[in-house]
Amino acid sequence: MVNPRNGAAGSLRQLDPRLTAQRPLSLFCYSLGWVDGSWQPETHTEVLEHFRRWGLRVNQEVKLAQNLDACWRYVTSLLAHREALGYEIDGAVIKVDSLDQQRRLGNVTRKPRWAIAFKFPAEEATTTLQGVEFQVGRTGAITPVAKLEPVFVGGVTVSNATLHNMDEVARLRIRIGDTVMVRRAGDVIPQVVAVIESKRLKGARKVKLPTNCPSCGSAIVTIDDEAVARCSAGPNFCSAQRKEGLKHFASRLAMDIEGLGDKLMEQLVETGRVNQAADLYRLTKDELIALERMGSKSADNLLGALEASKDTTYGRFIYALGIREVGETTAHNLANAFIDLDELMDASQDVLESVPDVGPVVAARIQEFFSDSDNRNMVMELRKAGVRWAAPVQTDAPKPLRGQTWVLTGKLEAMSREETKAKLIALGAKVAGSVSAKTDQVVAGPAAGSKLTKAEELGIPVMDEAALLVLLAEHEAD
Numbered sequence: 001m002v003n004p005r006n007g008a009a010g011s012l013r014q015l016d017p018r019l020t021a022q023r024p025l026s027l028f029c030y031s032l033g034w035v036d037g038s039w040q041p042e043t044h045t046e047v048l049e050h051f052r053r054w055g056l057r058v059n060q061e062v063k064l065a066q067n068l069d070a071c072w073r074y075v076t077s078l079l080a081h082r083e084a085l086g087y088e089i090d091g092a093v094i095k096v097d098s099l100d101q102q103r104r105l106g107n108v109t110r111k112p113r114w115a116i117a118f119k120f121p122a123e124e125a126t127t128t129l130q131g132v133e134f135q136v137g138r139t140g141a142i143t144p145v146a147k148l149e150p151v152f153v154g155g156v157t158v159s160n161a162t163l164h165n166m167d168e169v170a171r172l173r174i175r176i177g178d179t180v181m182v183r184r185a186g187d188v189i190p191q192v193v194a195v196i197e198s199k200r201l202k203g204a205r206k207v208k209l210p211t212n213c214p215s216c217g218s219a220i221v222t223i224d225d226e227a228v229a230r231c232s233a234g235p236n237f238c239s240a241q242r243k244e245g246l247k248h249f250a251s252r253l254a255m256d257i258e259g260l261g262d263k264l265m266e267q268l269v270e271t272g273r274v275n276q277a278a279d280l281y282r283l284t285k286d287e288l289i290a291l292e293r294m295g296s297k298s299a300d301n302l303l304g305a306l307e308a309s310k311d312t313t314y315g316r317f318i319y320a321l322g323i324r325e326v327g328e329t330t331a332h333n334l335a336n337a338f339i340d341l342d343e344l345m346d347a348s349q350d351v352l353e354s355v356p357d358v359g360p361v362v363a364a365r366i367q368e369f370f371s372d373s374d375n376r377n378m379v380m381e382l383r384k385a386g387v388r389w390a391a392p393v394q395t396d397a398p399k400p401l402r403g404q405t406w407v408l409t410g411k412l413e414a415m416s417r418e419e420t421k422a423k424l425i426a427l428g429a430k431v432a433g434s435v436s437a438k439t440d441q442v443v444a445g446p447a448a449g450s451k452l453t454k455a456e457e458l459g460i461p462v463m464d465e466a467a468l469l470v471l472l473a474e475h476e477a478d
């Protein structure tokens with residue numbers, strides 16, 4: 001909702017109360033109108049405590065501050081977790097706690113002297129769309145980016161906002177020259193949330209997807225019904241993709257190379273010093289000092305950070321490779337499921353799909369990635385350059401099913417298939433999708449079909465779910 005206050009007011013003004021009842025409205029009680037009887041509260045805090053006791057909703061963020069510094073700490077901390085509240089706020093009100101003091105301070109016209117609003121920066125503002133630029137991501141995805149007349153919103157000046165993809169451009173019906181509403185909340189990337197069509201000027205131009213990649217000139221393609229348009233070339237040909245891939249490699253959740261920000265990476269790529277990830281580890285001090293704004297000390301720091309980043313974890317390394325669809329969580333799941341990188345690189349589709357979080361599409365992307373000899377070379381070069389990680393920690397208990405391949409078939413009743421897979425993987429097993437001579441154990445539930453028949457033909461041990469539960473319980477008890 002663009003304006004929750006108007007939305008709530010409009011809901012209450014409905015002539016038909018049944019319409020109002022359908023709206024998911026809620027409130028926090030914050031003030032007292034009139035007290036009749038023996039209860040004479042002395043402080044605002046006491047009023048709110050009574051509200052709570054009576055079962056009225058009172059905002060949990062309310063705090064009693066003892067002095068001005070405490071008020072300041074309160075508003076800054078509220079501003080910092082504004083996004084996590086689950087509802088929108090535009091500021092905080094600071095009130096004198098003593099009701100007697102409130103009465104003595106009184107009001108000026110209708111404004112109380114005992115309360116003051118601390119306004120937070122607006123999270124939405126209107127501005128003009130000056131143009132749309134198309135950026136190329138590390139997977140070749142083409143993202144339309146709104147170039148805006150600079151506007152102060154969410155506490156910063158914003159001149160770019162993402163438009164996500166062409167479907168979003170169509171949904172917003174946005175045209176160049178339009179007056180648009182921009183939102184920037186917390187650390188979230190600024191977004192264009194609406195177009196004010198009533199303010200559209202004559203000659204506002206439609207936004208068109210370019211036919212060629214702005215970086216390498218290759219054709220832009222939109223595959224099947226993916227919303228995303230992509231550069232049809234690979235990262236080895238398209239320098240924008242390569243650059244973005246390298247930024248990802250160095251990023252905090254990946255190799256975490258401190259001090260190697262986007263601007264510096266762009267310089268390194270544009271000056272031809274870095275073409276692939278392993279080149280980073282071959283940079284010399286002389287090469288770094290030759291860069292713009294790079295002193296001797298910063299060069300030393302960067303070389304130190306590069307050296308330090310070589311000591312990484314297996315999960316971070318997989319994430320850093322930038323395999324499409326493999327986010328941080330999936331990367332760590334893969335690291336848990338495969339003893340070493342060679343095993344991961346050669347894993348079959350079935351084995352990959354047995355990893356939590358990995359479906360057919362992700363499994364195919366992983367296979368595609370490692371079947372490319374350039375990618376395998378990159379891995380080899382990085383290891384040669386000294387990138388290393390500790391062998392996967394043998395968690396408390398040794399993995400009793402390590403090296404075994406299990407197959408699940410038929411209906412499982414006590415646990416979901418995903419849960420069962422995850423438990424088996426945690427014990428070191430691989431869970432495959434089909435039975436072969438390499439299968440060690442089959443778990444068959446009711447209505448098991450051809451997989452069970454095949455297991456019986458091959459003489460592979462079969463257990464039912466009850467037996468599996470006993471086995472899992474035994475291992476959990478270890």
Ligand SMILES: [Zn+2]
Binds near residue numbers: 215218232
């Ligand atoms: Zn390209």
